[in-house]
Amino acid sequence: SPxxxxxxxxxxxxxxxxxxxxxxEMAFKKSLELDPSGVDNYAQLARIYAASGRLDRAIxxxxxxxxxxxxNGTIRHFLGVLYEMTSQPELAQQxxxxxxxxxxxxAETKNNLAYxxxxxxxxxLDRALRLAQEAxxxxxxxxxxxxxxxxxxxxxxxxxxxxxWNARTLQT
Numbered sequence: 001s002p003x004x005x006x007x008x009x010x011x012x013x014x015x016x017x018x019x020x021x022x023x024x025e026m027a028f029k030k031s032l033e034l035d036p037s038g039v040d041n042y043a044q045l046a047r048i049y050a051a052s053g054r055l056d057r058a059i060x061x062x063x064x065x066x067x068x069x070x071x072n073g074t075i076r077h078f079l080g081v082l083y084e085m086t087s088q089p090e091l092a093q094q095x096x097x098x099x100x101x102x103x104x105x106x107a108e109t110k111n112n113l114a115y116x117x118x119x120x121x122x123x124x125l126d127r128a129l130r131l132a133q134e135a136x137x138x139x140x141x142x143x144x145x146x147x148x149x150x151x152x153x154x155x156x157x158x159x160x161x162x163x164x165w166n167a168r169t170l171q172t
Contacts, residue, residue, distance in 0.1 A: 005035035012044060021048060039065045039072065046078070055086050073103030080112060089116065107138035111148050118152045128152045 001007050012027035025048055028041045042065030049057035062079045069075060076099035083092035096113040099106055114131035117123040132149040139145045 003034060005031045005038055008034065009038060009041055009044075012041070016044070016048075021052075024048065037068050039069050039075065042068065043075075043078075046082075050082070055082055058082055059086070071102055073099040073101075073106055073109070075099075076102060077106055077109045077112075080109065084112070084116075092116065105138070107135045107145070111135035111139070111142070111145050114152055115148045118148075118155045123155075125152065125156050129156060 008027050008031035012024045012031060015021070015024035015027055025045060028045050028048075031038055032041045032045075042061045046058040046061035046065070049055070049061065059079065059082050062075055062082060065075045066072070066079060076095045080092045080095035080099060083089070083095060093113065093116050096109050096116070099109045100113065103109075110131040114128045114135060117131070118125060118128040129149075129152050132145070132152045136142070136145040136149045
């Protein structure tokens with residue numbers, strides 16, 4: 001079935017598992033050509049590009065995925081991560097904000113946004129603290145969430161609480 005987007009997607013997944021990256025890329029592109037709404041194909045291509053250091057191509061894929069599924073918060077989260085990785089903090093923050101508007105339960109997004117806000121010169125530390133606390137509650141075993149919460153507490157001038165928090169985290 002050469003016109004089956006789903007079979008091309010499966011072929012891409014098989015090629016990925018076999019480490020035939022060029023063939024996987026071609027299969028995912030063919031699947032998208034046949035069905036542009038296949039968000040998983042955009043994500044797979046973005047992962048291929050990110051793994052090979054082509055972050056600009058990864059961003060293009062996630063931007064295309066965001067157009068195909070404008071209500072998917074997870075896509076916006078990954079765009080935020082990619083924009084952070086490419087030193088574009090305004091775009092990263094915009095995408096994190098959009099991700100949370102679409103899905104208020106994205107704990108990693110809350111964590112990343114809390115860190116970004118608290119690192120800004122005039123960042124809203126009350127909001128950063130709330131986001132960091134929500135992220136930590138949703139990801140209690142995450143060292144990243146613990147670090148972010150400690151950082152926000154430190155930025156708020158509660159360095160003793162930040163040290164205590166991080167000391168507890170190190171013990172677990």
